[in-house]
Amino acid sequence: MNLQLVSVQQPAEPERQADARPFIDLKNVSLAYDGDAGALTLDRVSLGIGLGEFIAVVGPSGCGKSTLTKLVTGLLPATSGEVMVDDKLVRRPIKGVGMAFQNATLMPWRTTLRNVLLPLEIVQPFKRERRRKRVEHRARAQAMLDAVGLGAFGAKFPWQLSGGMQQRANLCRALVHEPKLLMLDEPFAALDAFTREELWVVMQTLWLQHRFSAVLVTHDLREAVFLADRVVVMSQKPARIIHERKIDLARPRTVEGSFDPQFIDIVHELRGKIIEARS
């Protein structure tokens, strides 16, 4: 499951050569929250994520999937083990990571366009250049909105948008500064089924364009299989990785394709693993 095993599972694909050394590398990472009297939330998790790889993490609810995203980004320090990003040990929050949660957390006092501009006011080198390149930055944010079909809504406030549109804007904000890493913590969970499927396609398009590394935490196995290169199944608390499944379905994947037997089989297989984990 660690570095070596990952490379065994991903045999010599020529375009994946660059992935031999993972971009993100969790080595035997455990985590116990302060209040839990030493009870582990994560138990010796080892996971490598390649540059430009899309990982989905699934598992029983409350098993610590969200905790994993916070560990990777350095928002939480590991109790033991090492988290390496780009060959550097993570000690504090790493900068410039895109994040999107179930709750869109857009700022109600900013217009949608200015919400998307937010990372450019914080992340370098954009922050340094933001006075000089104001027009350029706005054009960049506008292009993101155009790409997700929100081009005409930049001047609207987030609370004037529907839930699905807010989540699109949220993705724009998470990606506008072209992060190398995107963390998605159940970003589509609160949406209705059709909107959710629409956004899978949007997400996949963005990923195919920008090829960032992504970690998606989700309850939805179809979502995991649709979006991910590799699905990681976690156990009940204390969470360990109990299964990894490479998804080698061709891209771009379509919503219709998610009803193909081949696709459904993978979903069933994963579902079986999670039922095992729950019992």
Place this chain on the structure above:
Amino acid sequence: MKPSVRTRMYRQAMPWLLAALLLACWQLVSTHSGISHAIFPSPGEVLLAFKRYSSPLTEHALHTVITSLIGFFLALVGGVLIGLAIGASPFVYSGVYPLLVAFNAIPKVALLPLFVLWCGIGATPAVLTAFSLAFFPIVVNVATGLATIEPEMEDVMRALGARRDEILLKVGIPRSLPYLFAALKVSITLAFVGSVISETVASNEGIGVLMMAASSRFEVSLVFAGIIVIAVLAVAFYGICGLVESRMAHWAFRARGGQ
């Protein structure tokens, strides 16, 4: 006329209608109850008092407005700074908050003799009393606005690499603005209360002084005039705060204004 426009007109007319009704009741009671006009004047007599004493009323009212506003602005600056400190740091919160509650529980009239001892009679104790009353709501509300930032919002900012001051500037302060304005509306009226209390005890100028002087000369209609002046001023400044609020934090009113 569209029904929505009509309801809005009714709604705007309501306070005036109610005030007129109260005035009518007042007139009825003063003419029919048999209470001596020397202690309970009719609206007409109060109006006469307004006419007769218009220039001292304006002069003293202006003084009260100035002391109240100075106290209010001091409370605004101090309250925002301390509120930000308390809201941003749990450490400061646990240390300062209990003391603030204790300070707020002290009746400010009890502090007045001290203020007078320290600063003498005049505008300064009035400003201090106005400040001490107006201060607390601002601190509490600003701190609440900061303390209730969604953790996800903070995570997004931290993951982007934002420093603490950037999070405060881009999330904390805008988010606590509606809370601040809610507090300002309360504080401005409390500032008037503070000034007038202080004036009645230790000043040579201000509406409070005028009222004390009038009542010692049994000019009750002038006392009533003073009360009305204070009430109107408070409502006016409350309205100004409300206007600024709807300009600065319009996004917080989306539920009422519709989309």
